[in-house]
Amino acid sequence: xxDKPKKYWKLFTSTFFLSSFTFGGGYVIxxxxxxxFVDDLKWLEEEDMLNMAAIAQSSPGAVAxxxxxxxxxxxxxxxxxxxxxxxxxxxxLLLLSVLSxxxxxxxxxxxxxxxxxxxxxxxxxxxxxxxxxxGGNIIKEKKLLYLLIMAGAFLATYLFHINVMYIxxxxxxxxxIQTLIxxxxxxxxxxxxx
Amino acid sequence: xxxxxxxxxxxxxxxxxxxxxxxAMPLIQNQVVDLHHWLTMTEFTDLITISQMTPGPxxxxxxxxxxxxxxxxxxxxxxxxxxxLPSCIIVSLLAFLYFKYQQLTVIQGVLNALRxxxxxxxxxxGLTMIILAFWGEGGFxxxxxxxxxxSVVLFFAxxxxxxxxxxxPIMVMAGCGVIGGLLYxxx
Numbered sequence: 480x481x482d483k484p485k486k487y488w489k490l491f492t493s494t495f496f497l498s499s500f501t502f503g504g505g506y507v508i509x510x511x512x513x514x515x516f517v518d519d520l521k522w523l524e525e526e527d528m529l530n531m532a533a534i535a536q537s538s539p540g541a542v543a544x545x546x547x548x549x550x551x552x553x554x555x556x557x558x559x560x561x562x563x564x565x566x567x568x569x570x571x572l573l574l575l576s577v578l579s580x581x582x583x584x585x586x587x588x589x590x591x592x593x594x595x596x597x598x599x600x601x602x603x604x605x606x607x608x609x610x611x612x613x614g615g616n617i618i619k620e621k622k623l624l625y626l627l628i629m630a631g632a633f634l635a636t637y638l639f640h641i642n643v644m645y646i647x648x649x650x651x652x653x654x655x656i657q658t659l660i661x662x663x664x665x666x667x668x669x670x671x672x673x
Numbered sequence: 674x675x676x677x678x679x680x681x682x683x684x685x686x687x688x689x690x691x692x693x694x695x696x697a698m699p700l701i702q703n704q705v706v707d708l709h710h711w712l713t714m715t716e717f718t719d720l721i722t723i724s725q726m727t728p729g730p731x732x733x734x735x736x737x738x739x740x741x742x743x744x745x746x747x748x749x750x751x752x753x754x755x756x757x758l759p760s761c762i763i764v765s766l767l768a769f770l771y772f773k774y775q776q777l778t779v780i781q782g783v784l785n786a787l788r789x790x791x792x793x794x795x796x797x798x799g800l801t802m803i804i805l806a807f808w809g810e811g812g813f814x815x816x817x818x819x820x821x822x823x824s825v826v827l828f829f830a831x832x833x834x835x836x837x838x839x840x841x842p843i844m845v846m847a848g849c850g851v852i853g854g855l856l857y858x859x860x
Contacts, residue, residue, distance in 0.1 A: 501728050534767050537784055540687045540760030541697070541730030548764045564757060571729025572753055575737035576746060578723055583742070586719070590857055595719055597853015599806040600824040601846035602722045604831035606799035609695055611836070613792045625789040632793035636699065643703045643794060647689045647787065654786025658779050 486555055487562050493520070494547050494566030501543060508543040509535070512550060522554050543567055624657060675744050676751045682709060683736045683755035688763075690732060691784070692791045697732040699794035702801070705735070711743050714805050721802070726843055732756050803828065823856055 493515055501508045509532045516522050531553070535545035544567055551563030585591045617625050628650050635641040682704040690697035698721060705711045712720065724734040733753055740752035767780075804813050806824045831845050 499728050530771065534764060534771050536692075537780060538760060538764045538767050539689060539691045540757065540763070541690075541732050543730050544733065544757050544760050545764045548761055549768060552765075552768075560761075564761070568729075568733055568753055568757065571727065571733045572737050572749060574727055574729070575723070575734050576741055576749055578727065579738050579741045579749075582719065582723070582738075586716075590854055593857035594850040594854040595722065596806075596821075596824065597827055597856070598722045598846050598850040599715075599718050599802065600827035600853070601831050601849030602718060602725060603799060603802040603806045604828050604835060604849075605725065605842040605845065606695065606698075606721075606795065606802060607828075607832050608835040608842075610792060610796045610799055613788075614796065617789045617792060624786070628786060629789035629793045632790040633797055636703075636794055637797040637800065640707065643700050644685060644689050646790060646794065647691065650786050650790035651691075651783045654783040655779055657786065658782025661782075662778065 483555075487558065489520070490551060490554060490559055491562050491566045494551070494563040495570060498543065498547075498567040499570040508546055512546060516550060516554075523550075527553065624653065628653065676748065678709065679740055679744060679748055679752045680755035683732075683740075683752045684758060686732055686735075687756040688759035691787055695731070695795045696791045697730070697735070699798040701732065701735045702798050705739055711739055713810065714801065715810055718802050718805055722846060725846060823853075827852060 497508060497511050497515060501511065509528070513525070513528045517525050517528050531546055531549040534549060535542050538545045544564065547563040547567040548560050551559035551561070553559075555562070586595070614629070617629060632646050632650060635646050636643060686697060686700045686704055690700050702717055706714055706717050720735055720738050721731070723738070724731045727734060733756060736752035736756040737749040740747075740749035742748075744751070770780075806828060807821055808814055808819055809821065811819070827849050831849055834840050835842070835845055
């Protein structure tokens with residue numbers, strides 16, 4: 480067993496390094512974490528990592544932050560969680576602070592403005608691509624409730640400007656009700672059987 | 674006071690962005706552009722572009738960017754804290770439940786139903802961005818002269834490349850930026 484300060488430092492540098500190279504955020508960090516903490520450092524079993532990924536993705540907030548909380552806690556308790564959050568949050572915090580200063584100084588420059596104008600079209604295309612892929616998967620499931628939720632949520636936010644928070648709450652509640660009803664029907668079926 | 678507002682706004686963003694990746698985007702737009710007017714739609718789209726090109730989750734990037742613009746570096750730290758605090762609480766809680774019950778069918782059901790909602794919310798934010806790219810801050814006008822033809826062409830070319838060849842979004846956006854910059858020199 481390596482001594483504590485060394486472990487903390489290793490945890491910090493590892494999460495800092497991982498966070499510095501996770502572009503676009505999201506699920507990319509899970510396989511990177513697995514390689515580092517399961518394969519390289521052998522601090523965790525593969526199954527731990529899978530459980531962590533499931534929890535990180537089911538919890539609200541950024542997946543990378545969620546995963547690093549679980550990882551830090553697992554490896555070195557509450558202090559570990561604090562350290563790995565710090566390691567994960569510092570790179571974007573520092574980088575975006577610097578970029579933010581540049582942004583204010585350069586946004587009015589006509590060439591920068593032209594470049595960002597082109598990028599606006601690009602980022603709109605990236606979002607459209609994501610929506611087509613994710614929306615397509617949901618349509619393929621052919622579940623009426625999901626299609627209604629998708630259409631309803633779109634109208635609620637785009638046309639009626641309803642606070643996104645309420646839309647999430649209502650749709651989540653619908654999902655819970657649906658699961659409970661399905662659960663009850665399954666039980667009935669089982670009790671009918673001789 | 675502004676610190677408190679920033680903290681509360683990003684706390685809500687952290688609390689209600691479920692599903693990772695782009696899920697936070699519509700919430701950030703809702704809080705930062707629609708409710709508090711901290712950023713214009715152009716600045717917000719720039720922010721999403723920057724977030725895509727830099728490491729780190731969109732929510733943390735946005736917290737830093739908005740925080741620093743509104744209240745300096747202290748604002749950036751406060752917003753970031755607000756955005757990760759819900760994660761700290763809920764992740765611990767869920768981890769506890771998860772290891773106790775292993776299979777949480779109700780939570781799974783909630784997440785399944787949230788997926789289509791999240792797609793719809795992202796679609797709505799995306800549509801606002803498309804309109805911004807095509808017509809500028811003024812929004813949709815049914816006139817051909819108001820349309821930025823170059824942006825329309827770039828958008829469809831980029832979408833085609835993304836769908837057909839699955840090129841990395843960073844490359845596509847960088848390419849669009851380079852073309853946008855070059856077009857500036859062509860009268």
